[in-house]
Amino acid sequence: MKFVAVTSCPTGIAHTYMAAEALEQAAKAAGHEMTVETQGAAGSAPLDAARIAEADAVVFAADVDVRDRERFAGKPTVTAGVKAAINDGAGLIAQAVKAAEDGTAPAAPSAPGPELASKVDGSAGVGTRLRQWLMTGVSYMIPFVAAGGILIALSFLIGGPEVAAKVGGGDFQGVTYPGIENVSDLMSQAGIAGVLFKIGSLAFEMLVPILSGFIAFGMADRPGIAPGVVGGLLATATGAGFLGGLVSGLLAGAVTLGLKKLKVPRGVAGVMPVVVIPLVSTLVVGFLMVVVVGEPIAAAQTGLSNWLSGLSGGSAWVLGALLGLMMAFDMGGPVNKVAYTFGLAALASGNYVIMAAVMAAGMTPPLGLALATLVRRNRFTPAERQAGQAGWLLGLSFITEGAIPFAAGDPFRIIPSLMVGSATTGALVAAFGATSPAPHGGIWVVGLIGNPLLFLLAVAIGTLVTCGCVLLAKSIGRDRAPAAATPETSTQAVAA
Structure with a gap:
């Protein structure tokens, strides 16, 4: 049979493409053709209309709205989340075959999905929705942080740490710099390093406004963006x-939701989303941020920044270990994102050690599993060994999700092992005092990392610890190797 699919996750980075690869491999193994459209962070190449027309069924593996869904109207459809495709691509292909044979579950026509999407389930509980609102803001914020952080790090690498004082003004090692007020003078007075620093700084300054604006967007859709961004700027x-x-993002979303529920005359309804809602919500949120909540939160932020900046020696390794545990617990899930967001907060406050610990701890799970598949191949299924080959690149690139295929099949052995390895790495990075001004990139930004050899040593030790723990756990309760069984029994053994 011929199938088409669309994969999409909130951040549009790892899960989107891992789900696509899983579906393609599962279809090929079952003797079918599969073409996948990945609606990821880098955009998407839409499926050819002819390919859609000849498809026997459609698979939607998406955690956000599928854009232009009406293209698939009338086709038998299977709908699931991206993790279902990653963990059980063969199962989704089997469902697609059944849907095609039965001619059931036609895709309902719908209007084109919004350009901006959020992973918010309106039927979920308050706690779940709160987490989803926050993760929506973080998802849209990460590209700004990554671009700005890496550009700033590059400027330091080229022009030295004094470039910040040259551009912004201030003292550095006894020298007072007046700063550069005219942007057009950057190149002549501070060189390429000064230009990179200025661009990176501006991108990095968008961290809080974008976070706030898209938290509000997750709560109240597009009308929440304006008051959210203004609240973030304030x-x-x-x-x-x-x-x-x-706080400003949650305030903006709540105020906008309240205004959207107001019953107004038909003549006023037309101007509500264009004039009234953005005007009133921006005024209310701005007033609250300036007069009521801004100062107390600023005091709390200062306390947090001082605490982070004061962490050293014995206290730093404890925090590094805790963040390592969180990074490995769900490998790209909510707990992992909380740890990463904490690293971003530390980065924004000028503490680069925490970001280094978070990044290193996120690298070790795929690396440790990749090493384990080489050391004891017979403990892993053929599919896991193949995932291990990809794990080297994913781990080096700080894509913790590369460990998901292993954890999905054997969570009670794999997840604790990964947590031990990542905690070891995080603690060592913090104890070594390694720093990372870049919020992402893994091994590819090692030139920007402070104490790079110690950083790499911590990653290597964590990888070895992860590998050892995984192999030890795999040896418990195993009378025979899964590789000796048939593919069907191998899957059952791993699931057990």
């Missing part, structure tokens, strides 16, 4: 920083 202006951005 959070920055009042010194409330990252914490202020969280």
Whole structure:
């Protein structure tokens, strides 16, 4: 049979493409053709209309709205989340075959999905929705942080740490710099390093406004963006920083939701989303941030920044270990994202050790599993050994999700092993005092990392610890190797 699929996750980075690969491999193994459209962070190449027309069924593996879904109207459809495709691609292909044979579950026509999407389940509980609102903001914020952080790190690498004082003004090692007010003078007075620093700084300054704006968007859709962004800008202006951005985003979303529910005359309804809602919501949120909540949150933000900046020696390794545990617990899930967001908050406050610990701890799970598949191949199924080959690149690139295929099949052995390895790495990085001004990139930004050899040593030790723990756990309760069984029994053994 011929199938088409669309994969999409909130961040549009790892899960989107891992789900696509899993579906393609599962279809090929079953003797079918599969063409996948990945609606990821880098955009998407739409499926050819002829390919859709000849498809026997459609698979939607998406955690956000599928854009232009009406293209698939009338086709038998299977709908699932991206993790279902990653963990059980063969199962989704089997469902697609059944749907095609039965001619059931036609795709309902719908209007084109919004350009902007959020992973918010309106039927979920308050706690779940709160987490989803926050993760929506983080998802849209990460590209700004990554671009700005890496550009700033490159400027330091080229022009030295004094480039910040040259561009922004201030003292550095006894020399006072007046700063550069005219942007057009950057190249002549501070060189390429100064240009990179200025661009990176501007991108990095968008961290809080974008976080705030898209938290509000997750709550109230597009009308929440304007008051959310303005609230985030005011959070920055009042010194409330990252914490202020969280609060202003929630405030903007709540105020906008309340305004959207107002019953107004038909003649006024037309101007509500264009004039009234953005005007009133921006005024209310701005007033609250300036007069009521900005100063207390600024005090809390200052306390957090001082605490992070003061961490050293004995206290730093404890925090590094805790963040390592969180990074490995769900490998790209909510707990992992909380740890990563904490690293971003530390980065924004000038503490680069925490970000280094978070990144290193996120690298070790795929690396440790990849090593384990080489050391004891007979403990892993052919599919896991193949995933291990990809794990080297994923781990080196700080894509923790590369460990998901292993954890999905054997969570009670794999997840604790990964947590031990990542905690070891995080603790060592913090104890070594390694730093990372870049919020992402893994091994590819090692030139920007402070104490790079110690950073790499911590990653290597964590990889070995992860590998050892995985192999030890795999030896418990195993009388025979899964590789000796048939593919069907291998899957059952791993699931057990």
